[in-house]
Amino acid sequence: MIESEEHRAFREQVRRFVEREVAPNIDAWEAAEEIDRDLYRKAAQAGLLGIGYPEEYGGINVGNDPRYALIATDEQCRAGSGGLVASLYSLGIALPPVVALGSAELKQRVLPDVLAGEKIAALAITEPGGGSDVANLRTTAVRDGGDYVINGSKTFITSGMRADWITTAVRTGGDGMQGISLIAVPGDTPGLSRTKLKKMGWWCSDTATLYFDNCRVPADNLIGPEGAGFMGIMRNFNNERLALAAQAVGLAQCALDEAQDWAQQRKTFGKRLADHQVVRHKLVDMRMQVDAARAYLGSITDRVADGEAPIPELCMLKVFCTDMLERVAGEAVQILGGMGYMRETKSERIFRETKVLSIGGGASEIMKDLAARQLGI
Ligand SMILES: Cc1cc2nc3c(=O)[nH]c(=O)nc-3n(C[C@H](O)[C@H](O)[C@H](O)COP(=O)(O)OP(=O)(O)OC[C@H]3O[C@@H](n4cnc5c(N)ncnc54)[C@H](O)[C@@H]3O)c2cc1C
The missing domain is CATH 1.10.540.10 (Acyl-CoA dehydrogenase/oxidase, N-terminal domain)
Structure with missing residues (x-):
């Protein structure tokens, strides 16, 4: 980059x-x-x-x-x-x-x-019935005078417990992607309730299930025209996938740095961990993977900066970087030994956070399928 x-x-x-x-x-x-x-x-x-x-x-x-x-x-x-x-x-x-x-x-x-950081915003697309198949979401918004009346539920929503504004994907029309719209739902809308979810990782990020029970929202809160929601969601995904790939690279770097510091200080069998060839090679393998992912991220970022929207490459980048993180975080924990299993290390936390990056913002299987279709495979 x-x-x-x-x-x-x-x-x-x-x-x-x-x-x-x-x-x-x-x-x-x-x-x-x-x-x-x-x-x-x-x-x-x-x-x-x-x-x-x-x-x-x-x-x-x-x-x-x-x-x-x-x-x-x-x-x-x-x-x-x-x-x-x-x-x-x-x-x-x-x-x-x-x-x-x-x-x-x-x-x-x-x-x-x-x-200004005075209010918190969230995006609510995923539903208990499914997240990957966005075109089939079921939460409805029915026009009634000057309002939309929303019914349904959303789940796994980041900042869902605290959000003051919730960009919500709803069905305003018929089946499929053409029937989807986005609407800005104020957090204090009567009929909106929330349940906090417990997670494997990302603990400091609140995550919630949202229930919409006859939530009345002014029609002026519709984001764009009716039926424009799916396009809005897809455009969003490009940025989100780039950001998630960057997060995977940043966290892998953090785990690698911690593992390398540890390997240079801890001694076993009379020498530093880094002096054992197996450990030294592990660290080089990790670095090769992080550096390769960082270079891949940089090259796609430069294309986006030039105004391109390389959809298949963004999908492949997300899969590549999040797979890399799973391997690197696993090796970091291994090098830290028992300490890598302890709450006080960053690698322990990062290891618990790997899976969400391979699932959220488009799961790896969906990413590969989309890339294959876009590439005409
Ligand atoms: C911590 C966390 C935070 C999140 N934050 C948000 C948020 O802020 N807003 C939001 O809207 N969503 C959010 N999500 C939801 C996330 O985007 C979804 O979990 C994700 O899109 C997958 O949807 P799903 O969980 O319903 O899995 P499903 O769609 O049920 O898929 C389950 C598995 O089956 C695979 N699969 C599904 N269909 C196919 C297929 N056709 N071929 C092959 N494999 C397939 C998937 O890849 C996946 O591995 C969050 C999730 C988590 C865990």
Whole structure:
């Protein structure tokens, strides 16, 4: 990935933010199963939430450059918590459809508060009946006078317990993708209830099932025209897959760094772990995999920065990077030995977080199928 002076300065800025605001608190947030709400405001003030959003709504204009957001992800992964990134940046999947398709009035109501870190935004697509088959979602929104009345449920929703705005995929028309719309649901809508979910990893990121029981939402909250939802969701997926690939690379780097530090300090049989050839080779194997994934990520990022939307490559990139993370995190835990199984190491947490990246934002099987179809295989 080509990084300019400005990119490097931004990287430094994020690194300082992580050292100051995140690293000292992350273990407590993981235990509490949520990040401090104040972190959203602090991240906004440090210029981390608004990157890439329109300035008129409080965003920071970086043109069409995805590198800033990926640098922010990479640096935040140094804290060794993907849950932090998922939670703090749930706006990154919730807001783009509002920006791309929403009316000026809706943007004004939603964007400034979220970009200032005053409100939290979530994206709700997945349903208890299934997540991969988006075109068949069942939650309905029926027009009634000046409102839509929403019924159904959503599950596994990141920031679902706390979100003030929920970009919700609903069926306003007939079967299939043409019948899907997106609507911005205020978190305090009567009839909306939420249940917290317990997870394998991403502990500090709250995750919820949402129930919509005759939720009445103003028709002005529709994001774009009726039937535009599926396209909005698909456009979102490109950015999300790039971000998830970046998260996998950042977390793999973090696990590798921890394993290497450990191998250089710990002694067994009279010498450092790193002096045993097997361990040394493991570390080189891990580094080759991380570096290859980082280079792949960089090359696809540069294409996106040039205005391309390379859908099959984005799918393959996500699979490649998340598979790589599973292998590297597993080896990091192995090198740390018993300590790698302990809560106090980053590798233990990262190991528990590998699976969500291979499942969320499009599971690996779905990614490969989509890539194959797009490539005409
Ligand atoms: C921690 C976490 C956070 C999440 N956050 C959000 C969020 O904020 N918003 C949101 O909307 N969703 C969110 N999700 C949901 C996530 O996007 C879905 O879990 C994912 O899309 C898969 O859907 P599913 O779980 O229903 O699995 P299913 O669709 O039931 O699939 C189950 C398995 O079968 C495989 N499979 C399915 N169909 C096929 C096929 N045709 N061919 C081959 N294999 C197939 C899948 O690849 C998968 O391995 C989150 C999930 C998790 C775990």
